[in-house]
Amino acid sequence: PPASPAPTSAPNSSPAPSQSFRTAKRSSQDYIFGKLIGDGCYSTVFLAKDIHIGKEYAIKVCEKHHIIRKKKREYIKREKDALNMLSSVPHGFVKLFCTFQDEERLYFVLSYAKNGELLKHINNVGSFELNVAKFYAAELLLALEKMHAKGIIHRDLKPENILLDENMHLQIADFGTAKIMDPEEIRCAPSSGENDTQNERSRKISFVGTPQYVSPELLHDCVDTRASDLWAFGCIIYQMISGLPPFRAATEFLTFQKILKMDYEFPEGFPADAKDLVEKLLVLDHSKRIGADDKGTTYDSIRNHPFFLGIDWDHVWDQTPPTICPYL
Protein backbone atom coordinates (compact mmCIF):
# COMPACT_ATOMS: atom_id res chain seq x y z
CA PRO A 1 0.00 0.00 0.00
CA PRO A 2 1.20 3.52 -0.71
CA ALA A 3 3.09 5.10 2.17
CA SER A 4 0.66 7.67 3.48
CA PRO A 5 2.59 10.87 2.92
CA ALA A 6 1.88 13.59 5.47
CA PRO A 7 -0.32 15.96 3.46
CA THR A 8 1.56 19.24 2.97
CA SER A 9 -1.58 21.12 2.00
CA ALA A 10 -5.08 19.78 2.21
CA PRO A 11 -5.20 17.59 -0.89
CA ASN A 12 -8.06 18.57 -3.07
CA SER A 13 -10.91 16.12 -3.10
CA SER A 14 -14.36 16.16 -4.52
CA PRO A 15 -17.02 14.37 -2.48
CA ALA A 16 -19.27 12.26 -4.65
CA PRO A 17 -22.53 14.10 -5.44
CA SER A 18 -24.58 11.41 -3.74
CA GLN A 19 -23.22 12.24 -0.26
CA SER A 20 -26.02 13.56 1.87
CA PHE A 21 -23.72 15.26 4.39
CA ARG A 22 -20.67 17.43 4.03
CA THR A 23 -17.52 15.58 4.95
CA ALA A 24 -14.13 17.05 5.64
CA LYS A 25 -11.74 16.81 2.73
CA ARG A 26 -10.49 13.21 2.70
CA SER A 27 -6.89 12.19 2.20
CA SER A 28 -4.97 8.94 2.29
CA GLN A 29 -4.40 9.68 6.00
CA ASP A 30 -8.07 8.93 6.64
CA TYR A 31 -7.68 5.29 5.59
CA ILE A 32 -5.76 2.25 6.68
CA PHE A 33 -4.67 0.51 3.49
CA GLY A 34 -4.96 -3.27 3.50
CA LYS A 35 -4.44 -6.03 0.96
CA LEU A 36 -4.12 -5.48 -2.76
CA ILE A 37 -7.37 -6.69 -4.29
CA GLY A 38 -6.97 -5.92 -7.94
CA ASP A 39 -4.43 -4.77 -10.45
CA GLY A 40 -5.55 -2.83 -13.50
CA CYS A 41 -3.41 -1.51 -16.35
CA TYR A 42 -2.95 1.94 -14.87
CA SER A 43 -4.06 1.47 -11.33
CA THR A 44 -4.02 -0.71 -8.26
CA VAL A 45 -7.07 -1.39 -6.11
CA PHE A 46 -6.53 -1.82 -2.36
CA LEU A 47 -8.88 -2.84 0.39
CA ALA A 48 -8.94 0.06 2.87
CA LYS A 49 -10.71 1.01 6.06
CA ASP A 50 -11.93 4.53 6.89
CA ILE A 51 -10.35 5.27 10.31
CA HIS A 52 -13.28 7.49 11.35
CA ILE A 53 -16.22 5.22 10.60
CA GLY A 54 -14.52 1.83 10.33
CA LYS A 55 -16.17 1.13 6.96
CA GLU A 56 -14.31 -0.90 4.34
CA TYR A 57 -13.79 0.52 0.85
CA ALA A 58 -11.90 -0.38 -2.28
CA ILE A 59 -9.49 2.44 -3.10
CA LYS A 60 -8.22 2.63 -6.65
CA VAL A 61 -4.80 4.31 -6.68
CA CYS A 62 -3.33 5.76 -9.86
CA GLU A 63 0.26 6.98 -10.12
CA LYS A 64 0.13 10.41 -11.77
CA HIS A 65 3.49 10.13 -13.55
CA HIS A 66 2.46 6.76 -15.01
CA ILE A 67 -0.82 8.14 -16.34
CA ILE A 68 0.91 11.15 -17.86
CA ARG A 69 3.70 9.07 -19.38
CA LYS A 70 1.17 6.60 -20.84
CA LYS A 71 -1.13 9.45 -21.96
CA LYS A 72 -4.06 7.89 -20.06
CA ARG A 73 -5.52 11.04 -18.52
CA GLU A 74 -8.56 10.69 -20.79
CA TYR A 75 -9.17 7.10 -19.57
CA ILE A 76 -9.05 8.20 -15.94
CA LYS A 77 -11.37 11.13 -16.55
CA ARG A 78 -13.79 8.96 -18.52
CA GLU A 79 -13.88 6.37 -15.74
CA LYS A 80 -14.60 9.04 -13.12
CA ASP A 81 -17.35 10.54 -15.30
CA ALA A 82 -18.93 7.12 -15.92
CA LEU A 83 -18.79 6.21 -12.22
CA ASN A 84 -20.34 9.57 -11.28
CA MET A 85 -23.10 9.12 -13.87
CA LEU A 86 -23.84 5.68 -12.44
CA SER A 87 -23.58 6.60 -8.74
CA SER A 88 -27.30 7.52 -8.77
CA VAL A 89 -28.22 3.99 -9.97
CA PRO A 90 -29.07 1.96 -6.83
CA HIS A 91 -27.95 -1.46 -8.07
CA GLY A 92 -25.52 -3.13 -10.45
CA PHE A 93 -22.40 -0.97 -10.23
CA VAL A 94 -19.57 -0.29 -7.82
CA LYS A 95 -20.15 3.14 -6.27
CA LEU A 96 -17.72 6.04 -6.31
CA PHE A 97 -17.87 7.79 -2.92
CA CYS A 98 -15.14 10.38 -3.27
CA THR A 99 -11.83 11.17 -4.92
CA PHE A 100 -8.74 12.98 -3.67
CA GLN A 101 -5.12 13.33 -4.68
CA ASP A 102 -1.68 14.06 -3.31
CA GLU A 103 1.61 14.93 -4.99
CA GLU A 104 2.09 11.55 -6.66
CA ARG A 105 -1.29 9.83 -6.84
CA LEU A 106 -5.01 10.01 -7.57
CA TYR A 107 -7.34 8.11 -5.23
CA PHE A 108 -10.84 6.83 -6.01
CA VAL A 109 -12.79 5.64 -2.94
CA LEU A 110 -15.23 2.97 -4.11
CA SER A 111 -17.56 0.35 -2.71
CA TYR A 112 -15.84 -2.87 -1.70
CA ALA A 113 -17.34 -5.87 -3.52
CA LYS A 114 -16.67 -8.33 -0.72
CA ASN A 115 -17.24 -11.47 -2.79
CA GLY A 116 -14.88 -10.50 -5.58
CA GLU A 117 -14.90 -11.48 -9.22
CA LEU A 118 -17.65 -13.49 -10.91
CA LEU A 119 -14.84 -15.37 -12.67
CA LYS A 120 -13.57 -16.72 -9.34
CA HIS A 121 -17.03 -18.09 -8.54
CA ILE A 122 -17.41 -19.72 -11.96
CA ASN A 123 -13.97 -21.33 -11.62
CA ASN A 124 -14.67 -22.45 -8.05
CA VAL A 125 -17.62 -24.61 -9.12
CA GLY A 126 -16.69 -25.30 -12.74
CA SER A 127 -19.93 -23.89 -14.08
CA PHE A 128 -23.22 -22.56 -12.73
CA GLU A 129 -26.48 -24.43 -12.42
CA LEU A 130 -29.04 -23.03 -14.86
CA ASN A 131 -31.03 -21.10 -12.20
CA VAL A 132 -27.83 -19.40 -10.98
CA ALA A 133 -26.73 -18.51 -14.52
CA LYS A 134 -30.24 -17.17 -15.26
CA PHE A 135 -30.25 -15.03 -12.10
CA TYR A 136 -26.87 -13.40 -12.78
CA ALA A 137 -27.67 -13.00 -16.48
CA ALA A 138 -30.82 -11.13 -15.39
CA GLU A 139 -28.89 -8.85 -13.01
CA LEU A 140 -26.29 -8.23 -15.71
CA LEU A 141 -29.00 -7.35 -18.27
CA LEU A 142 -30.63 -4.87 -15.84
CA ALA A 143 -27.22 -3.24 -15.26
CA LEU A 144 -26.57 -3.07 -19.03
CA GLU A 145 -29.94 -1.38 -19.55
CA LYS A 146 -29.13 1.32 -16.96
CA MET A 147 -25.64 1.85 -18.34
CA HIS A 148 -26.73 2.03 -21.99
CA ALA A 149 -29.69 4.29 -21.19
CA LYS A 150 -27.13 6.79 -19.85
CA GLY A 151 -25.09 6.48 -23.05
CA ILE A 152 -22.27 4.51 -21.44
CA ILE A 153 -20.79 1.57 -23.36
CA HIS A 154 -18.50 -0.53 -21.14
CA ARG A 155 -16.54 -2.18 -24.05
CA ASP A 156 -14.63 -4.62 -21.84
CA LEU A 157 -17.28 -6.62 -19.99
CA LYS A 158 -15.90 -9.92 -18.71
CA PRO A 159 -16.26 -12.12 -15.61
CA GLU A 160 -13.07 -10.52 -14.16
CA ASN A 161 -14.68 -7.09 -13.90
CA ILE A 162 -18.14 -8.26 -12.88
CA LEU A 163 -18.01 -8.37 -9.08
CA LEU A 164 -20.25 -9.73 -6.33
CA ASP A 165 -21.04 -7.65 -3.25
CA GLU A 166 -21.37 -8.96 0.31
CA ASN A 167 -24.95 -10.10 -0.44
CA MET A 168 -23.79 -11.82 -3.65
CA HIS A 169 -25.49 -9.24 -5.91
CA LEU A 170 -23.73 -8.24 -9.11
CA GLN A 171 -21.69 -5.03 -9.52
CA ILE A 172 -20.00 -4.00 -12.76
CA ALA A 173 -16.56 -2.44 -12.23
CA ASP A 174 -13.67 -0.94 -14.20
CA PHE A 175 -14.96 1.77 -16.52
CA GLY A 176 -11.55 2.87 -17.74
CA THR A 177 -12.37 1.48 -21.18
CA ALA A 178 -15.89 2.87 -21.29
CA LYS A 179 -17.22 5.07 -24.08
CA ILE A 180 -19.57 7.86 -23.03
CA MET A 181 -21.72 8.92 -25.95
CA ASP A 182 -22.36 12.61 -26.54
CA PRO A 183 -25.77 13.75 -25.23
CA GLU A 184 -27.19 14.23 -28.74
CA GLU A 185 -26.24 10.62 -29.51
CA ILE A 186 -28.14 9.24 -26.53
CA ARG A 187 -31.47 8.12 -27.89
CA CYS A 188 -34.10 6.43 -25.78
CA ALA A 189 -33.25 3.16 -27.53
CA PRO A 190 -30.65 1.38 -25.37
CA SER A 191 -29.08 0.01 -28.51
CA SER A 192 -30.00 0.29 -32.16
CA GLY A 193 -27.56 -0.94 -34.67
CA GLU A 194 -28.86 0.52 -37.91
CA ASN A 195 -30.06 3.76 -36.29
CA ASP A 196 -26.73 4.42 -34.64
CA THR A 197 -25.46 7.87 -35.48
CA GLN A 198 -22.55 8.03 -37.82
CA ASN A 199 -20.11 9.00 -35.07
CA GLU A 200 -21.31 6.23 -32.72
CA ARG A 201 -20.78 3.67 -35.51
CA SER A 202 -17.80 4.96 -37.29
CA ARG A 203 -15.86 6.67 -34.50
CA LYS A 204 -12.23 5.57 -34.73
CA ILE A 205 -11.37 3.78 -31.51
CA SER A 206 -8.04 3.36 -29.90
CA PHE A 207 -8.99 0.48 -27.67
CA VAL A 208 -9.90 -3.17 -28.07
CA GLY A 209 -11.28 -5.24 -25.20
CA THR A 210 -10.13 -8.55 -23.82
CA PRO A 211 -9.70 -11.06 -26.67
CA GLN A 212 -12.21 -13.69 -25.52
CA TYR A 213 -15.06 -11.15 -25.16
CA VAL A 214 -14.30 -8.54 -27.81
CA SER A 215 -16.99 -8.09 -30.47
CA PRO A 216 -16.28 -8.64 -34.20
CA GLU A 217 -17.18 -5.03 -35.09
CA LEU A 218 -14.60 -3.75 -32.65
CA LEU A 219 -12.03 -6.00 -34.32
CA HIS A 220 -13.07 -5.68 -37.91
CA ASP A 221 -14.44 -2.17 -38.40
CA CYS A 222 -13.15 -0.37 -35.32
CA VAL A 223 -16.75 0.35 -34.42
CA ASP A 224 -18.15 0.36 -30.93
CA THR A 225 -21.83 0.39 -30.20
CA ARG A 226 -23.96 -0.61 -27.24
CA ALA A 227 -24.43 -3.90 -29.11
CA SER A 228 -20.73 -4.62 -28.46
CA ASP A 229 -21.69 -5.09 -24.80
CA LEU A 230 -24.52 -7.42 -25.92
CA TRP A 231 -21.90 -9.62 -27.63
CA ALA A 232 -19.92 -9.82 -24.37
CA PHE A 233 -23.22 -10.55 -22.57
CA GLY A 234 -23.66 -13.59 -24.85
CA CYS A 235 -20.10 -14.76 -24.13
CA ILE A 236 -20.66 -14.40 -20.36
CA ILE A 237 -23.94 -16.38 -20.40
CA TYR A 238 -22.17 -19.13 -22.37
CA GLN A 239 -19.32 -19.14 -19.86
CA MET A 240 -21.54 -19.22 -16.75
CA ILE A 241 -23.28 -22.33 -18.12
CA SER A 242 -20.33 -24.14 -19.72
CA GLY A 243 -17.46 -22.90 -17.53
CA LEU A 244 -15.39 -21.46 -20.40
CA PRO A 245 -15.81 -18.56 -22.85
CA PRO A 246 -17.04 -19.57 -26.35
CA PHE A 247 -13.99 -18.24 -28.23
CA ARG A 248 -10.68 -19.43 -26.86
CA ALA A 249 -7.35 -20.29 -28.44
CA ALA A 250 -3.66 -20.46 -27.60
CA THR A 251 -3.02 -16.88 -28.73
CA GLU A 252 -4.95 -13.60 -28.96
CA PHE A 253 -4.63 -13.62 -32.73
CA LEU A 254 -6.12 -17.13 -33.02
CA THR A 255 -8.92 -16.09 -30.65
CA PHE A 256 -9.69 -13.07 -32.86
CA GLN A 257 -9.70 -15.39 -35.89
CA LYS A 258 -12.25 -17.66 -34.21
CA ILE A 259 -14.49 -14.69 -33.39
CA LEU A 260 -14.46 -13.35 -36.92
CA LYS A 261 -15.21 -16.84 -38.27
CA MET A 262 -17.84 -17.49 -35.58
CA ASP A 263 -15.86 -20.63 -34.77
CA TYR A 264 -17.45 -21.88 -31.54
CA GLU A 265 -19.70 -24.71 -30.46
CA PHE A 266 -21.97 -25.66 -27.58
CA PRO A 267 -20.98 -28.52 -25.30
CA GLU A 268 -23.23 -31.55 -25.02
CA GLY A 269 -26.20 -30.84 -22.76
CA PHE A 270 -26.12 -27.05 -23.10
CA PRO A 271 -29.74 -26.05 -22.34
CA ALA A 272 -31.77 -25.32 -25.51
CA ASP A 273 -33.21 -21.94 -24.39
CA ALA A 274 -29.77 -20.73 -23.29
CA LYS A 275 -28.28 -21.92 -26.59
CA ASP A 276 -30.96 -20.06 -28.55
CA LEU A 277 -30.35 -16.79 -26.67
CA VAL A 278 -26.54 -17.04 -26.99
CA GLU A 279 -26.93 -17.72 -30.74
CA LYS A 280 -29.07 -14.58 -31.01
CA LEU A 281 -26.45 -12.49 -29.18
CA LEU A 282 -23.33 -13.87 -30.89
CA VAL A 283 -24.29 -12.48 -34.30
CA LEU A 284 -21.56 -10.93 -36.44
CA ASP A 285 -23.73 -8.05 -37.64
CA HIS A 286 -24.23 -5.98 -34.47
CA SER A 287 -27.49 -4.49 -35.81
CA LYS A 288 -28.96 -8.01 -36.03
CA ARG A 289 -28.24 -8.96 -32.44
CA ILE A 290 -31.26 -9.54 -30.21
CA GLY A 291 -31.90 -6.28 -28.36
CA ALA A 292 -30.12 -4.10 -30.93
CA ASP A 293 -33.44 -2.71 -32.21
CA ASP A 294 -35.19 -2.44 -28.88
CA LYS A 295 -36.66 0.99 -28.16
CA GLY A 296 -36.96 2.64 -24.74
CA THR A 297 -34.55 1.93 -21.90
CA THR A 298 -35.12 -1.81 -21.52
CA TYR A 299 -34.05 -4.72 -23.70
CA ASP A 300 -37.57 -6.15 -23.92
CA SER A 301 -36.76 -8.66 -26.67
CA ILE A 302 -34.09 -10.15 -24.42
CA ARG A 303 -36.22 -9.96 -21.27
CA ASN A 304 -38.99 -11.83 -23.10
CA HIS A 305 -36.70 -14.57 -24.39
CA PRO A 306 -37.69 -18.06 -23.07
CA PHE A 307 -34.30 -18.32 -21.31
CA PHE A 308 -35.55 -15.72 -18.80
CA LEU A 309 -38.93 -17.41 -18.21
CA GLY A 310 -39.84 -16.98 -14.55
CA ILE A 311 -37.67 -13.89 -13.90
CA ASP A 312 -39.65 -11.13 -12.11
CA TRP A 313 -37.81 -8.16 -13.61
CA ASP A 314 -39.06 -5.69 -10.99
CA HIS A 315 -37.78 -7.74 -8.06
CA VAL A 316 -34.47 -9.26 -9.19
CA TRP A 317 -32.40 -6.97 -6.93
CA ASP A 318 -34.67 -7.62 -3.91
CA GLN A 319 -34.27 -11.37 -4.22
CA THR A 320 -31.74 -13.40 -2.25
CA PRO A 321 -29.36 -14.65 -4.94
CA PRO A 322 -29.47 -18.43 -5.48
CA THR A 323 -26.59 -20.32 -3.83
CA ILE A 324 -23.66 -20.99 -6.15
CA CYS A 325 -22.87 -24.65 -5.55
CA PRO A 326 -20.72 -27.22 -7.33
CA TYR A 327 -22.54 -29.61 -9.63
CA LEU A 328 -23.51 -32.68 -7.65
Ligand SMILES: C[C@@H](Nc1nc2c(c3cc(-c4cn[nH]c4)ccc13)C(=O)N=C/C2=C\CC1CC1)C(C)(C)C
Ligand atom coordinates in the same frame (compact mmCIF):
# COMPACT_ATOMS: atom_id res chain seq x y z
C1 LIG B 1 -11.88 -5.14 -11.98
C2 LIG B 1 -10.87 -4.67 -10.99
N1 LIG B 1 -10.88 -5.59 -9.85
C3 LIG B 1 -11.55 -5.23 -8.76
N2 LIG B 1 -12.07 -3.99 -8.75
C4 LIG B 1 -12.80 -3.56 -7.68
C5 LIG B 1 -13.04 -4.35 -6.55
C6 LIG B 1 -12.47 -5.67 -6.53
C7 LIG B 1 -12.61 -6.54 -5.45
C8 LIG B 1 -12.04 -7.81 -5.49
C9 LIG B 1 -12.18 -8.68 -4.34
C10 LIG B 1 -12.98 -8.52 -3.26
N3 LIG B 1 -12.78 -9.57 -2.42
N4 LIG B 1 -11.88 -10.36 -2.96
C11 LIG B 1 -11.49 -9.84 -4.14
C12 LIG B 1 -11.34 -8.24 -6.62
C13 LIG B 1 -11.18 -7.40 -7.70
C14 LIG B 1 -11.73 -6.11 -7.67
C15 LIG B 1 -13.86 -3.78 -5.48
O1 LIG B 1 -14.13 -4.39 -4.42
N5 LIG B 1 -14.36 -2.52 -5.62
C16 LIG B 1 -14.13 -1.75 -6.71
C17 LIG B 1 -13.34 -2.23 -7.76
C18 LIG B 1 -13.05 -1.49 -8.89
C19 LIG B 1 -13.60 -0.15 -9.05
C20 LIG B 1 -13.44 0.27 -10.46
C21 LIG B 1 -13.28 1.66 -10.72
C22 LIG B 1 -12.14 0.62 -10.89
C23 LIG B 1 -9.49 -4.58 -11.60
C24 LIG B 1 -9.03 -5.96 -12.03
C25 LIG B 1 -9.51 -3.61 -12.75
C26 LIG B 1 -8.57 -4.07 -10.52
